[in-house]
Amino acid sequence: MKKYEKIINDIILKIQTGIFKEGEQLYTEKEIKEIYNVSSTTAVRVLNELESAGYIFRIQGKGSFVNKTLVNKKVFVTENNNFHKHFKESVSEHSEVVEAEIIQDKELCSKLKLKNQKLLKVARIKYIGNVAWAHQTNYIPIKYLPDVNINDIDSFKELATMIRKKYRIDIHQEKSKKTMKVIVDTPEEIANFIAKDGEPCFEFDRYTYFADGKIFEYVKIFINYKYYSLTIKD
Known part of the structure; x- marks a missing residue:
């Protein structure tokens, strides 16, 4: 490990253990x-690397300060739909099924921590009134949904309700993990429904887990940027 890397690791450790607290001024060059008995070049590189990594911020003429971080902190996240900005309260929400089939896909099975097994794939468009705002595709191992009727398209419009009533599995009560990113190159087959004018979309990958840690479903969701936001409080 190079000398400047050892210094960076030492300073990061001091930040993580609270020797340097959030907002506190860090060492000068x-x-x-x-x-650390190093040259000016090395000292400058250390500060530049720490800034690039997000550990510090710099104020011209004052110095370097420890950045506020959310790592290892408890935060409260609120998901907001922004329908009220675009629609009247009386406008109703509904879903339409665009695809329902039994598939076998090694990549999807890998996401579900399974060997090659049959999966139920249900793709839906979510609407407010006649405006499509989200595209959602659920992938669920068939072994959890025995005797599912693939031809009963209407039952898939409210997929979670059908699963709760028929299989006694309440998806909304199970633990889940969701990751999100913003994209501008929404796949064409999705954009044709929810981003016809080339608007950015939020793309989500969501996993729902049973209490024993096994994955019940993998869900891919796209939401037009106008209809979603996050509020994060620490």
Whole structure:
């Protein structure tokens, strides 16, 4: 490990253990030179690397300060739909099924931590009134849904309700993990429904888990950026 990397790791450890607290001023370039017995070039590189990694921010003429971080902190996240900005309260929400089939896909099975097994695939468009705002595709191992009727398209419009009533599995009560990113190159087959004018979309990957840690479903969701936002509080 190079000298500057050892210094960076040492300073990061001091930040993580609270020796340097959020908002507190960090070592100056001169102090890094003296404490670690390195050149000005190395000291500057250390500060640049720490800033690039998000550990510090710099104020011209004042110095470097420890950044506020959400790592290992408890935060409260609220998901918001922004329908009220675009629709009247009386407009109703509904879903339409665009695809329902039994598939076998090694990549999807890998996401579900399974060997090659049959999956139920249900793709739906979600509407507010006549405006499509989201595209959602659920992938669920058939072994959890014995005797599912693939031809009963209407039952898939409210998929969670059907699963709760028929299989006694309440998806909304199970633990889940969701990751999100913003995309501008929404797949054409999705954009044709919810982003016809080329708007950005939020793309989600969501996993729903049983209490024993096994994955019940994998869900891919796209939401037009106008109809979704997040509020994060620490």
